[in-house]
Amino acid sequence: MNNNTRYTFSSIICNSDIMRAAIQKAKKAASFTLLPILIYGETGTGKELFAQSIHNASANKSHPFIAVNCAAIPETLLEITLFGSVRGAFTDAVNATGLFEQAGSGTIFLDEINSMPMSIQPKILRVIQEKSFRKLGSSSEIAVNCRIIASMNRPPLDCIANNTLREDLFYRLSAITIEVPPLRERKEDIETLANYFIQKYSATYEVAPIVMPPKYLEMLRKHSWPGNVRELQNTIESSLVMLEPSSGSFPTPDIFTHYDAEMSGGPSTTDNFLPSEETKVANLKDTLFFTEKQMLVTALNKYSWNISNAAKALGISRSNLQYKIEKFGLSRK
Template identity: 35%
Template sequence: MRLEISCEDRLGITQNVLDILVRHEIDLRGIEVDEAGKIFLHIPNIEFAEFQHLMPEIRRIKGIMDVKTTPYMPIEREKHQLVALLHSLSEPVFSIDARGRVLLVNNAVANGVELDFKSIVGRDIAEFIKGFNFSRWLEGKKITPQCTAVKFIEQDFVAELLPVQVTDKDGESNLAGAMLVLKSDAVLSPQPGVLHDSFAPLAAASQGMRKVVKEANKVAGLDAPVLFIGETGTGKELLAQACHKASSRADKPFLVLNCAALPDNVAEPELFGYAPGAYGNDNSKTGLFEQAQGGTLLLDEIGDMSAQLQAKLLRVLETGCFRRVGDSNEVRVDVRIMCTTHKDLGQLVMDGKFREDLYYRLNVLSLSLPPLRERKQDIVPLAEKFVKQHAAKLGMKAPKLSRSCVEYLQGYSWPGNVRQLQNSMFRAVSLLEGDEIHKDNVQLPSTSNDGPFVQAEITGTLDEAVKRFEKDLLRRLYPTYPSTRQLARKLGLSHTAIANKLRDYGINKRTVKL
């Protein structure tokens, strides 16, 4: 329970209030006194009978004008506002104490290191940020703001170091810690003809991918919808994020909604939010459109969006306005829309499964990402990058790729594209004993390019041969598409049909090595 007490500025009035708490044997969890003549108390919840005696006693104190309950203490409100602000920033942000221990981080940090907040707080900042001596800086006689090059998750950033000083009653400043804001070079606008550094993680060595990145570099600066087309795992979201970082919206949020993963009754409030009372309660929700204000919203697998949501999205694109669920008031937003799809939207339009007017609205600028099997020159640079990243997370020296491993990686067809390569390198590094990755350390399922599915001579009936072929095909694809929905989308069948076939053939995570 929290109390807000309005009172006169009188010496001893706070002590009078505390004396009443002592008489009632009420524990005090927190107290604040502000300059506006208010005392805020945080006490445990008490019985109603005790509450009835407490409030009149406080009101009878000389100089007390009003006593009422309040939902929060001022410092609690400020803390939550600070946390909300941190999480709205797309750049990684750390708050550390005077000894360099992490006090607070935002979502960009937690997502980057793939740890929850509790696992990060309390650890030394040097575990996460390399290339700067924080101990020497914090122990210096005169600590001033600095800008320095650092590495975070094996990537280059410019760190803004801002000391936090607390002034005592004598006017002397005491170091309480510091704030670190990591900025990529994406905050700088690229010169014409010069690739922005945000595209460097894409490791574009092949001619096809260099062409895509060059086009993306131009598209990034144009404030219009972008459609990214490519097979699953080709890096569409990574390219979209690079375009965002290279745009004028780089310092604003980049948010993602997977259209294929959510039903309408979940996706609609996620996108647009809802008003109080919309779902039978007094709470409201801010949707992704409002959260991404001034930034970019990526709609992943837009081809799976329902007709109802397609109509609402079209209205946002046309007017820049929408209504929350259960609300009659319009909300205006300034958000750049980006979309990804592995489907042929043009064919979906012809089949009547996608709105033609929305298709032309979204397809203003489009980029097609080639599959990894068509960009062989990118395989080794990407593999080396993933090895370094995963080794850094595991706190070990990055192993090298042997010649046999390189030849094996380049000869594989990569049905799961870049995502499959990343996962295979993580598995290899995690289980490695030694300082070099060999072919035998990389576990990959066989693909149709590794040999024929059907032997020249078969036994049994055609139906039996077809079932053997079907079972073999599903066993080969299952490690790359280890869920019935992913496999169903890959083969163009219903989720139920695939689930039944996997059950009939005994294919699951226990019987197939992923």
């Protein structure tokens, strides 16, 4: 496909009724090209996969699909990135085409719009209402012909309460709302997804066909998967990388041994696991991984998942914290 996408609805691997219902709703939404769509789901559930699939099932599929991660672009650059600028708008300003204009008659995907600075959100609201925008430094209106799809990785009402999302913008975006369920609510998909990733990475790493042993599959089913499908994907890839060349079954990576505590009814260690003293000496990398994760969880919970306040307490930028939340597959409980 030459429209900046890789996925269609056939790319979504599932067996569960709840996921099939979400897909069916998304397919129906694809035909209404003038309405904004809001996709809500935890980190790692596959929101962009849905967004691309909707675009490729629409009448505008031959036009560009433009994705922008609202959490990854600094506030000072986001307005120019979205709307463009004209020469003379500010020091060293040049004529630049923004993403809304680049999208043409296609789709613009505003990923993690709940991380978009509040100063930019009224401008998105105006685009939806007026179907036009102005480049930075220009007085001329440019018509918007693209569909807007936005995603959120936090419950919308929580974002409104925490002042990370304007209420009026939410109601404008949510003409059609699609919720992508977390993996823990569709555990019947785990084995199917795991086998898909085994086939994918077996080819990548040139590993002979592998059959998951019952204990390994039980481990996958018991885990709560806070990082959702992305975490499962990384787990399978890690297991294949650590596989002995002559082995016909999966080893359990050391970094996942804390799953056994969950399986045996012990305390859940998904968020607060730290290796033993022996492991700390033996594996510094794992220790640093879990220590950093615990610090992030502690700060986010302390500030009720207010990204700006948690980032300030941790001494890192807002965009860096957003990156780490995605990296560790963290989600609000």
